[in-house]
Amino acid sequence: MKNIKFSNQNRTKTIAKFSKETYDLVVIGGGITGGGIALDAASRGLKVALIEKNDFASGTSSKSTKLIHGGLRYLKQFDFWLVKEVGSERAIVHKLAPHLVLPEKMLLPLIENGSYGKWLTSVGLKVYDILAQVTGEDKRKMLEKKEALKLEPLLPKKILKGAGYYAEYRTDDARLTIENIKTSLQFGAEALNYASVEDFEYTDDKISGVKVKDVLSGDDFTIQTKYVISAAGPWVDELRSVNNSKKGKRLHLTKGVHLVFPYEKLPVKQSVYFDIPDGRMMFAIPRGKVTYVGTTDTNFNLDKDRVRTDLADAIYLLSAVNNMFPKINLEMEDIVSSWAGLRPLIHEEGKSASELSRKDEIFTSDTGLISIAGGKLTGYRKMAERVVDRIAKKIEEEHKVQLKDCHTDEIPLAGNVDFKKFKHVKKYMAEIYNRIKPDGFTEHDAWFLVTNYGKQTELILDTYATLKDADIYERMAKAELRFGIDYEMVQNPMDFFIRRTGRLYFDIDSIRSLMDPILQEFKAIYKADNTQLVAWKEELERELDEHSNFSMDRV
Numbered sequence: 001m002k003n004i005k006f007s008n009q010n011r012t013k014t015i016a017k018f019s020k021e022t023y024d025l026v027v028i029g030g031g032i033t034g035g036g037i038a039l040d041a042a043s044r045g046l047k048v049a050l051i052e053k054n055d056f057a058s059g060t061s062s063k064s065t066k067l068i069h070g071g072l073r074y075l076k077q078f079d080f081w082l083v084k085e086v087g088s089e090r091a092i093v094h095k096l097a098p099h100l101v102l103p104e105k106m107l108l109p110l111i112e113n114g115s116y117g118k119w120l121t122s123v124g125l126k127v128y129d130i131l132a133q134v135t136g137e138d139k140r141k142m143l144e145k146k147e148a149l150k151l152e153p154l155l156p157k158k159i160l161k162g163a164g165y166y167a168e169y170r171t172d173d174a175r176l177t178i179e180n181i182k183t184s185l186q187f188g189a190e191a192l193n194y195a196s197v198e199d200f201e202y203t204d205d206k207i208s209g210v211k212v213k214d215v216l217s218g219d220d221f222t223i224q225t226k227y228v229i230s231a232a233g234p235w236v237d238e239l240r241s242v243n244n245s246k247k248g249k250r251l252h253l254t255k256g257v258h259l260v261f262p263y264e265k266l267p268v269k270q271s272v273y274f275d276i277p278d279g280r281m282m283f284a285i286p287r288g289k290v291t292y293v294g295t296t297d298t299n300f301n302l303d304k305d306r307v308r309t310d311l312a313d314a315i316y317l318l319s320a321v322n323n324m325f326p327k328i329n330l331e332m333e334d335i336v337s338s339w340a341g342l343r344p345l346i347h348e349e350g351k352s353a354s355e356l357s358r359k360d361e362i363f364t365s366d367t368g369l370i371s372i373a374g375g376k377l378t379g380y381r382k383m384a385e386r387v388v389d390r391i392a393k394k395i396e397e398e399h400k401v402q403l404k405d406c407h408t409d410e411i412p413l414a415g416n417v418d419f420k421k422f423k424h425v426k427k428y429m430a431e432i433y434n435r436i437k438p439d440g441f442t443e444h445d446a447w448f449l450v451t452n453y454g455k456q457t458e459l460i461l462d463t464y465a466t467l468k469d470a471d472i473y474e475r476m477a478k479a480e481l482r483f484g485i486d487y488e489m490v491q492n493p494m495d496f497f498i499r500r501t502g503r504l505y506f507d508i509d510s511i512r513s514l515m516d517p518i519l520q521e522f523k524a525i526y527k528a529d530n531t532q533l534v535a536w537k538e539e540l541e542r543e544l545d546e547h548s549n550f551s552m553d554r555v
Helices: 009-021 031-042 082-094 116-131 143-153 173-183 232-244 312-323 375-400 422-438 441-466 473-487 491-500 508-525 530-548
Strands: 022-028 047-049 101-111 141-145 160-170 190-192 195-203 206-214 220-230 249-264 272-273 281-287 290-295 339-345 360-364 368-372
Touching: 009 190, 009 220, 009 473, 022 375, 031 047, 031 101, 031 281, 031 375, 047 173, 047 220, 082 116, 082 375, 101 116, 101 143, 116 160, 141 143, 143 160, 173 190, 173 375, 173 491, 190 232, 195 232, 195 360, 220 232, 220 375, 232 249, 232 312, 232 339, 232 368, 232 530, 249 312, 272 290, 272 312, 281 312, 290 312, 312 339, 339 530, 368 375, 422 441, 422 508, 441 473, 473 491, 473 508, 491 508, 491 530, 508 530
Parallel strands: 022 047, 022 220, 047 190, 101 272, 220 368
Antiparallel strands: 101 160, 141 160, 195 206, 206 220, 249 290, 249 339, 272 281, 281 290, 360 368
């Protein structure tokens, strides 16, 4: 699959095209749902424009637990339909991007007075295997106490009774989003970040255009379109209000928080899904140099553009981890990073945050605004299929055309050139390591490149070979940056360090060492002045502090 240039350096041309042409569909929201919709619609033959008010994946779609998982916990709510759908989707998304959706064994400890008993867990995991169509080595196993401790010595020996052992997949949600959007370009879609919807245009009381403000220049433009889908996540209700159609069901936002520790501080040997004292469940997931834990599930009604981990969140998660892993005594200063995001769930009277359904729902206004909210990261492709089905049916009936059926289950995502299975990814990882090892890079560095970029690593290494920086890590980071600017709409250092590379969460120290050289590279490429350089640096330092500092003086 050819790499298509996708850069904000072409922003003026993109906006001119948006202003001049008429589209079949405008998708509002550049998260995983919007990206999935753009790919589905464009691959069926529709002319699609996607717009995002901030950076792609800057909201919920970079703040999840980063698992493509089957929703085991929804069995407790007897939500078999959801378990079946997202369980089946795991295998499909893994096939589409095996470099980005990685197999991950999950251990479910069974403890005295815990949420799951041995019999219920055995039956539940069996049902889970059936619903999710799990086969081969990925099928669940029930472990005795001794076997569980051998797999994970950190578990609480006194109260441990055994464990369930099953398969899940880990991903990078922000990269999964950008790869969906980039793949949609292969089918003719157009996309723009930092473009905010301000209002709608109407013809005969139906939406016929979307009024947009270019956040970077302040200029306004209008996109003419036949249909509009709002996939704006937590901001769906705001757009329904602009459209005067916020009636009936509404969103219920809950906050989920994750903490990140150096791996040596929480050296779990595989992912663990464990009980916490208040009856909820939590994940501890090793990833490269770190282990992260989460998540919380609390009601949220503050500023949606400023969601952060607070001291109470950190104390809650620390207590939960120390309760399950008594040999580990994590303290506040052990936290190296964190993230906090919002779940746009559908409100149900009388239900607590953790009881709300994770199913998606579609709302259609009298003026034709179609909004989709709710759902799970794992189910993004099916969500897109359902909402695009509605548009496709209308277009076929009204314009007497025949569109293709949904076939996104057969479209490899960008970066997956010829990976058929994960074993091919591992082989390629070994090849990359052999190529970069002579310069002093580690196996972790090869793992990082391949699990972020897949076969697009080739473009990065080609650029790396042309650079002359003495420090190999500065040189590689600059090569990544140039790839991000040319092919992934990177506009500022936060796009690069947070969403395209995940460094803020999984390798925060590298930002501190790379900050100045990367800022200088931005200055040169975007021809920025010193004022802009200082502003970027101040914002980056603010992000570092907000994600890693939980001292009392910040409260």
